Amino acid sequence: MSVEVSNQYNIEYVENFSNKYNEPEWMQRFRKNAFTKAEQLDMPKPDKTNITRWNFSDFAHEAEGKAIASLDKLPENIKKFVNTKANQQNLVILRNQSKSYQHLSETLKQQGVIFTDIFTALHEHADLVQKYYMTEAVSIDEHKLTALHAALMNGGVFLYVPKDVVVEEPLQAIFWQEDPQLALFNHVIIVAEQNSQVTYVENYLSSHNETKTVANVITEVIAENNATVSFGSVDHFAHGTTTYMNRRGVAKRDAKIEWALGQMNDGNTVSENITHLLGDHSVCYAKAVSVGRGDQTQNFTAKIVNHGKQSDGIILQHGVMKDSATAIFHGIGKIEHGGTKANAEQESRVLMLSKDARGDANPILLIDEDDVTAGHAASVGRVDPVQLYYLMSRGISKQEAERLIIHGFLAPVVNEIPIPEVREQLTDVIEGKVY
């Protein structure tokens, strides 16, 4: 059975893997417990997408990566995501599952900012990691994939910003899946303590189109009272990679989480981005763009749950579908009882570039409180022939006119990506996927 993911792995394997990294005892217990659960739990059942035949079992779990002496030595396809001129860019590069490069400014270190790979963090800041590792945002027993993730986690980063610290420059992580078979069970934790601010941008990169493997990624963002976290990403896993991407946020009182996600995978993907607005006056902007091509099937969920009073959640997702790609965009705004004067807005739009492409927008509002505001807009359509006519009437070719319209359609998210290099690369990736 294709969903049977445990045939080549067992409790002993998990224990040995943990020993190899000298993990704290709690982590090893955590992994073993998760593995037992993974064997019992069912696969997730994403709404309107059948994933039972997707590859979740064929992958390698271990591959080392060499350290990089300097950023100049990076291959071009990785280097272009990095601002090599700014020597002082705060950056972690994971090559396969090894930390390959790391830089964090002295100032930030002195301020108590932690930004390192997850294995180092487990050694140096075990208590902090334990406090947040699948405790507040994601739990191990949601389904088979979350449990398996917890059992087999093999990379990731830990970012911690202490109380009152405002990090001006964006921090960047690059996850470079160099080994074609290596599955990334990547775990990212971002903790922003009270009154702190941080901007984080990550890139997932792989380029081996034919080899089958898996990405099972969990990201947890915790914004404590009055903290602000801006999170940007470009996911670009290759065609052979089946991806389960789970990004979860928890915002406390007056906290703000902003997501700008470039979901550019070329393989089958389930991607969910859920934020809980726990505190009063907390805010979340969840913006995502996607391009589907070839024969890939994708299932996207953007969900914001308003618990706090006067909390404000805004979802915006725009997708472009070409070839015979299929995608569904779920937009879910949920206001819990007690979320007085909360606001839940969402907009999902899908642009279809070919007759065989399929895209659906599925807007849902679930409201358990009377005194709230909510709204949704959804559309699925083709490039507007009258817009094309207008642009072409100025001499612009049909291809260039389409390009302008598509870039314009994706601009609300592309323009939000905080690192210029990453923004340019996202534009390039879009260009590459659309043409």
Next chain:
Amino acid sequence: MVKVKIKLFFKILYIIFLGGIGMSGSTLEIKDLHVEIEGKEILKGVNLTVKGGEFHAIMGPNGTGKSTLASAIMGHPKYEVTKGSILMDGEDVLEMEVDERAKAGLFLAMQYPSEISGVTTSDFLRSSINAHREEGDEIPLMKFIKEMDQVMDYLDMDKNMAQRYLNEGFSGGEKKRNEILQLMLLKPAIGILDEIDSGLDIDALKVVSKGINKLRNEAFGCLIITHYQRLLNYVTPDYVHVMMQGRVVKSGGPELVERLESEGYDWIKQELGIEDETVGVDA
């Protein structure tokens, strides 16, 4: 070496020759044009010739086919030409894609310009200008900004508009100025202005007129579509045509504008025995 020099000599001659033609302007010829929208015939045999240096006004009540004529010339996807021809300097315009029509020298300032989210006005303008230039000979950024700023100043436009998304959230007046801005930057051989005056207050109308008049020269031909006389108080046409029932039913000089202003259209209807001047559908 001699061969190369001779080639160069011919090239220079050719450029001088072309330049000469450019100065005398282009000719747009519309012959017996019939146009349908969704199966309904709106234009029923329009004949009209516009040459470089000439300003033509097309007037007429609502629903007589004026805007359809403009859209059909530019190639709007909803309009189907069923009979007749449109020639630009002898070339068959109806065979051209919309962008090719623009490159042949046609420009339409639209009554309802599209709003395009995510594309800044400035990026759009630069793409438009570059579309008229050879690949590898794109307009340098600074030169572009300078030209754009100059024209925007001339049209009394807010510079922030260049960074706003194309026509998105623009007021009616801003959209019309933006059309004239494009007209002035692209410098076409033949400009067609489709109700450029509708929805403009008097100050905006003066600014827009100032822009149109600045383009007046030997090489530029203009077709101004309006059903108000007031624009023509600022931009004096050389020829005036009246459309009714999908045809040009009367042509004359600028004196026609004055008569229409004082007497309206009824005398033409009486003269020609027309009861209902419209084409029967919203055109």
